Amino acid sequence: MKPKVLAIIPARGGSKSVPRKNIKELAGKPLIAWTIEEANKSKYIDRVIVSSEDKEILQIAQKFGPYVPFVRPANLAEDNTAGIEPVLHALEHFADYDYVVVLQPTSPLRLVEDIDGCIEYFLQEKAKFCVSVCEVEQSPYWMYTLDNCAKMQPLLKQQSLITRRQDLPKVYTLNGAIYLANINLLKQTRNFITDETIAYVMPIERSFDIDTEEDFKICEYLYTETLM
Template identity: 35%
Template sequence: MSLLCVIPARGGSKRIPRKNIREFGGKPMIAWSIEAANASECFDHIIVSTDDIEIADVARQWAAEVPFMRPAELADDFASTNQVVAHCVQWYQDRGHELTAVCCLYATAPFVEPADIKQGLVLLDQAPIDRFVFTATDYPSPIQRALRLDLDSGMAHMWHPEQFSKRSQDLEDAYHDSGQFYWGRPQAWLQSENLFEGSKPLLLPRWRVHDIDTADDWKHAELMRQALAQEAR
């Protein structure tokens, strides 16, 4: 029985071109995830699912496996994480591998901690067999007071105006996916479409959560990496 780590890393990133292997903190972005996976000592196989030869070469240089190239139909803008991981699970099962659990670890998660990956596996044993463990953090402001802008007038409107007069401390905390990793059983990956409903979150501090999709996101993450490097000296 094996524990598998799948790192999805397609080559067609548009908002930040080549972001999966762009240099971040002195190494390719994907290297941070590969190193964390190795340091966790959880996995029998750490694989990168990619459609891109250059990404595959970089992944191998940093001690990940690339046992196949991702099919083109799973490498466009519409392929979901579930579909990509399910493909990997099916590929291994078709070759006689018995998988105990599978962790999807994002390639752009440079603040992921090996200890969190380990803890996620511990929590998976407490979760229903058909559900997942994922990393999450809290919103910095009450979502009950979220605003929307009218595109025609430019005026602001509350999504829930009835919450205006309530004190912040009386509003319920809300959480969101931190976009680092997801643990699940093989059959859950093959059969489930919703990673979150009924699943168990591993809560992370807000400062360690960085969704890197835009140039501003990248700059923010770089500044945090620099600050952490200075603190470690």
């Protein structure tokens, strides 16, 4: 039988870096709309929901088609609330799903091909957890810490310094775009990052995570460039 997949888009109202970030306009529509529209295109996702404590966010989100089953409790939308808590709260309302995919609205350049590609890879590998990553542009092999006298110490210990970029080992970072898990196991671990988590590699150009006003400008520029 085809497994049932629930997509959760968490979008709290508070944001210190950019006020009302999740509904701030990006290239003509609210930031959250970019994620909702791509999730709605998925051939694997059975239901898309938005979780928020903010009624304005929920009202705007509903215009783009997701299911809004509840208003998230305010205590699950505080600055110090762990990101997994709203996910586990949402899962309490949906008992008949096999897998959950969490799509943060701060990744507006993520496409449905990334979402479905991740789900396909997850199912193909019979994985328990999967997260999206991208290759880092600045290698940690060329990074240093400084002591009190400003003397440099390599962040990563090496027998000899790698001097050519093409010789650097490939290194990846979480890009925040896609988190996927077996629901029963996620309830046990309360974390997407485990010893059994596999990585789905996304292109750097679709891995932008919005956190500042400058990020909005960069993403708007990148979106405009793709249309030209």
